[in-house]
Amino acid sequence: MIRTLLRVLGPEYAPPVRRTVALMTIAAIAEGLSYALLVPVLQALFGSTPADAWPWLIAFGAGVAVYALLRYVSDLSGFRAGTTLLDGMYHRLGDHLARLPIGWYSAARVGEVSVLASNGVLQAMSVIAHLLAPFISACVTPLTIIVVMLAVNWQMGLAALVAVPIVVAIQAWTGRSTAAGDADSAERGHVAAGRVIEYLQAQPVLRAGGRTTERFRMLDDSLREVERASRQLTLSALPGVVGLTLAVQAMFTGLLVLGSYLALGGNVGVAEILTILVLAARCADPVLSLADIGGKLRGARSELIRLDAVLRTEPLQEAPEPIQPRSHDLEFESVTFTHGDRTVFDDVSLSVPQGQRLAVVGPSGTGKTTLLQLLARFYDVDAGAVRVGGVDVRAIDTDVLMERTAIVFQDVYLFDGTIEENVRLGRPDATETEVRAAASAARLDEVIERLPGGWATNVGEGGALLSGGERQRVSIARALLKNAPIVLLDEVTSALDPVNEAAVHEGIERLMAGRTVVMVAHRMRTVRRADRVVFLDGGRIVEEGDHDELLRRDGRYADFWALSMTPAS
Structure with a gap:
């Protein structure tokens, strides 16, 4: 995704994007590590001297404050980078469109370019400003928490780690199953946009023919196709959403069963079990958000691919060493x-x-x-x-x-x-x-x-x-x-x-x-x-x-x- 984004924008935008990704990753790791401080807090609270939890509570508060500061800096960097990329994308797209042959601008491309230049560019460029931070957080923070769980109790940490390839597989399968639906839905949307423009331009003809109250059949058909494609896209994404939810619930249930078994066998204390279950519960929310974030990222990636296709269209070539004509015949x-x-x-x-x-x-x-x-x-x-x-x-x-x-x-x-x-x-x-x-x-x-x-x-x-x-x-x-x-x-x-x-x-x-x-x-x-x-x-x-x-x-x-x-x- 990032490679596609940088290819569309050009190499000059790579440094701010990479800096933003690094900041967001550090913020996500800091979030996961701050939850590690819950381990001594809970152990002290359920131990013989609950007052010993105060220093750890203060440390936990300091950790959350550090995370909040890092998140603010990374989000601010994301918004600034997103604004810069949006401005750069509009300039690059506008300059490129101005150099394309007139023959490229067929009637079918009127709706496509209008949607791409408005909603398409905004959706594609929103990745840095709005989607990248929650996506990195949903991936990196749970992995950091699992590392903490492994340090607390390797059996339960290993059980949580088993869920990682399952979640990755579900996300990859969902992406493949919805890819065709994403492309079809976008194509139908572009066709419908073109039909709307055509309908508006055809008003004089329709009114002259006494058809002011009639529907425009081609527009109706294209809107029905948009509805059908949207419904199909939702149905194709539904198994992935349900599968992800079941995987997270199964992981939590497995940890609960394993923790109960270890506690009853005297291999681990109650405070330790509660700590791991709290950490596991904290993993669940960001992982479950991957379904929604993944759908938005796939939509943005589709727009990026379309932008890339337009920008790859061969423009009229400029002479490397232009010649000045001396007359005007x-x-x-x-x-x-x-x-x-x-x-x-x-x-x-x-x-x-x-x-x-x-x-x-x-x-x-x-x-x-x-x-x-x-x-x-x-x-x-x-x-x-x-x-x-x-x-x-x-x-x-x-x-x-x-x-x-x-x-x-x-x-x-x-x-x-x-x-x-x-x-x-x-x-x-x-x-x-x-x-x-x-x-x-x-x-x-x-x-x-x-x-x-x-x-x-x-x-x-x-x-x-x-x-x-x-x-x-x-x-x-x-x-x-x-x-x-x-x-x-x-x-x-x-x-x-x-x-x-x-x-x-x-x-x-x-x-x-x-x-x-x-x-x-x-x-x-x-x-x-x-x-x-x-x-x-x-x-x-x-x-x-x-x-x-x-x-x-x-x-x-x-x-x-x-x-x-x-x-x-």
């Missing part, structure tokens, strides 16, 4: 790229000279948006190369590539914060004058003027409190503020009303001025602003040229243009 050289079992690009080559505009058109599903994502290195190609300024993007430092690239996608996501905070994401160190100038160029200032909160208006999660056109203006202002030499546009006006479309077009024109631009065009009117056009279909470039040239060829592009210009009936 773009190039696809014999690019082949597959997504899942589908070939998106098959030996595609194209180039965009610095300062020119390339429009990408074609039917839906032909990889137009994927082309932009490959330029931004959201994925790595399977064959060929994507170059910026003649340098393979895999040889460019990711931060450098992102600094030189401004991206405006059709679906704009804004963080839950103010408008100004979302604009400043483009360049956090920008001056107030620069922020206001970017907003004016994107015509965002018109939106801000009519909002009661102005720049301090909260946009809500995902920008839900703004309209689609307003979100696009924020996105364009953010890109303008970034002032990057490369601009990637996924047709940003396809779902806007005429007023917002005109405003966004004006902002886009200012954004594209003097920059290298690749734009995905869903509305064919935007193609006229491009220096060159490529028509994608079937994973290949079918046609290439400027707008007028492609119209003269009367091919696929001309058909698309004619269809887009035909008024809807």
Whole structure:
């Protein structure tokens, strides 16, 4: 468990964890040794001079005080280490998730990552703060007490020692029998979390279909699966709990019978028997707690394994010696790229000279948006190369590539914060004058003027409190503020009303001025602003040229243009 924890966190966290484990072990031994002082106390109390118990009682009190101090120090160390590990885990997980390919984030992983990043991390990191101390105490304190019992009376101490392998065997068997149930229960929980998210996202569709009072069958099914898995997990753990209880009771009964036999035979005194039985009773509580602690540790270990699996996912590799591109022309050289079992690009080559505009058109599903994502290195190609300024993007430092690239996608996501905070994401160190100038160029200032909160208006999660056109203006202002030499546009006006479309077009024109631009065009009117056009279909470039040239060829592009210009009936 500790090895898995340190592997997940990294070697830099090993010293505080090992120090905490050592402190907790010492505290558990001190607890067991403090109970050893009960031996002379009880012997004196049941002897001819009970007053002789006073010095031992004082020593027992001092021993308990020392144990209490050690326990306080070890628990404090556990809480501090747990807090440090939690902070480190969130940073490591966040940094790793930011470096994973976009393709890794499938719909099925939305619920998994959300549960893992919230409850999963907390449960895994709670081991040090909340579970390790009671677990060590439940293991080490009874063993220390058994050593004391062996010193008092070897027969009864040996009888108590026989229970140790039995308890270990029961715990190991319980762990093996519940392992499948733990994994199944966690998997069902992640699926259910994903279904809850899906249910919330599907509310507009459900309400439009008049199904507001109906249950969402897939969510109901997943919740029933969670219930079934939880019930099965409880049933699989029950024999271990019962077995552990019976083992402890059998040990105590065996000690009572053996002690009675030895006492009746005159081999041991009554005070000695009572002392050993008191020590045995003190062993019972921590041993019985192993069932509950073991279940929690297995749950935490399952989360650690899942965290480890995510952290072992291969991120996009960073070049050991990054190369700085000296220009901002773009190039696809014999690019082949597959997504899942589908070939998106098959030996595609194209180039965009610095300062020119390339429009990408074609039917839906032909990889137009994927082309932009490959330029931004959201994925790595399977064959060929994507170059910026003649340098393979895999040889460019990711931060450098992102600094030189401004991206405006059709679906704009804004963080839950103010408008100004979302604009400043483009360049956090920008001056107030620069922020206001970017907003004016994107015509965002018109939106801000009519909002009661102005720049301090909260946009809500995902920008839900703004309209689609307003979100696009924020996105364009953010890109303008970034002032990057490369601009990637996924047709940003396809779902806007005429007023917002005109405003966004004006902002886009200012954004594209003097920059290298690749734009995905869903509305064919935007193609006229491009220096060159490529028509994608079937994973290949079918046609290439400027707008007028492609119209003269009367091919696929001309058909698309004619269809887009035909008024809807």
